[in-house]
Amino acid sequence: MSKRIIAIDVGGTNIKYGFVEDGDVKEANSVLTEANRGPEFVLQKLESIIQKYSPTATSAGLAIAGLVDHRAGIVYSPPNLPGWDAIEVKKILTARTGVNCFILNDANSYALGEWIFGGGKGFGNVTAITLGTGVGGGIIAGGKLVLGSVSFAGEIGHMVIDPSGPPCNCGQRGCWESFLGSGYFTQRARSFFEREGKPLADLTPEAVALLGKSGDKYAKFLWDEYGYFLGIGLVNLIHLFDPEIIIIGGGISGAYDLFIDSCLKVLRERVMGFERRKVKITKALLGDSASLLGAYYFALREGDV
């Protein structure tokens, strides 16, 4: 009999959940997280989601933002879940529901999903990146997810690519995220369009992508610049991990065609032995379901990924 596993993706705004069987998301739902009501409120919400499916489910996988110790099942200070600190999510939810719960970081879960069920299928060395409000991702090296000593690995968005670069939400300066995150993009777009005497109200990545696709030269310049910064970080990841495939997802990957040429230019210029490597750059295949599928797979393998 195939296993039915509850998969939950806990975000700062929404909790997406459903159950998965044989790698297919059989039912998917979403509720507001209401993170401002504190950890106990959210834990009760998760408890009732798990209980809804528990009669037929064998286990549950939960993807949660922030530093997650996947072995101990403890969540540390997720940026989007105020008041959560060192919460023993695995222990609490398993005790309350009787369903064996597995917890991992949401970006690692995303990477796991894209690796097993999406663009990374069949490869042993995969780097997956999500470009959105923040920059997250995960790394598969030699057929294993890189989790690290307390599973805080894969924080690729906080790789410094310029120590005197823009301030980042994390408190550092010049993190990769501070060049690529949507808020930073909008900020840079605003000052650029103002300087060019073309102030615009909507400078979200989506709006600037539409402008770029319509041929606007200023928007195209911004996306070229975006591809350059994306490329600098990819240079590092290629030098460190030598992946077969780099998968680019997240909301901003909708502008893929606008930034990929300048990104590839940086790779050709800067990666040692680029022509000899087998690395392929590609768009993510799964969209939103990647994290759910990753959480499912993580629970299916009981944390051995």
Add this chain to the structure above:
Amino acid sequence: MSKRIIAIDVGGTNIKYGFVEDGDVKEANSVLTEANRGPEFVLQKLESIIQKYSPTATSAGLAIAGLVDHRAGIVYSPPNLPGWDAIEVKKILTARTGVNCFILNDANSYALGEWIFGGGKGFGNVTAITLGTGVGGGIIAGGKLVLGSVSFAGEIGHMVIDPSGPPCNCGQRGCWESFLGSGYFTQRARSFFEREGKPLADLTPEAVALLGKSGDKYAKFLWDEYGYFLGIGLVNLIHLFDPEIIIIGGGISGAYDLFIDSCLKVLRERVMGFERRKVKITKALLGDSASLLGAYYFALREGDV
């Protein structure tokens, strides 16, 4: 019966070699590489080293600088071995000597040695760094050496930490190595001491370390700065790999006590959740024998590391 394995470390200047049994280097020698005489000359030298020990050895491990495809046993354009390009070292030496040869990158070999026999013993997540003319190293994640799709992984010295930083020998700008390699250090020291009206003839890292230990404030400033740049790259490696231990070796690690404080300061300021991580920073234990021991272990495990 324990296995006797020939271990060889092929550098641009010297070839170090010997045989290893039960993790002990039983005999160690060194000859000049004479790399300028071309690949065939060096290959013959390696052949005769292997033949010297072949009657009692079961296999040979060779650590070689540059991009090395360890599966195919091919060496690509090592910076210190002019004229070597896509040389099938494994195939050639195995055919000529009848001894099963295994080839890997020298920095990965170094990391392997320090992991199995040195400061990293017993850990599953280890980052090893050599600070010398260049910056090399290797990464162990989840109990496996990170080799990548064509084993070009672990090129940590060419991680960009400032895209507009100093030019690097590799052709890029602002690689970690361009801040930490000995030549770059000497260059920076020279312009710094000249600016301060204290021109000095010998500004090698060793000389400036002696100055620093004697209390010279300019030398101390330079080592503080060195620790800062070292720290920036370590921030990235910690965010990516979440290691239990970071091992710092190579010639410049002789100045460890002079640069480690400012390095740790950067880590405390910039690493997310630093106090929750288990990462320990330490000096390498093995010195020069690390690469030999790594090459031995690689051959012992027949490339499965």
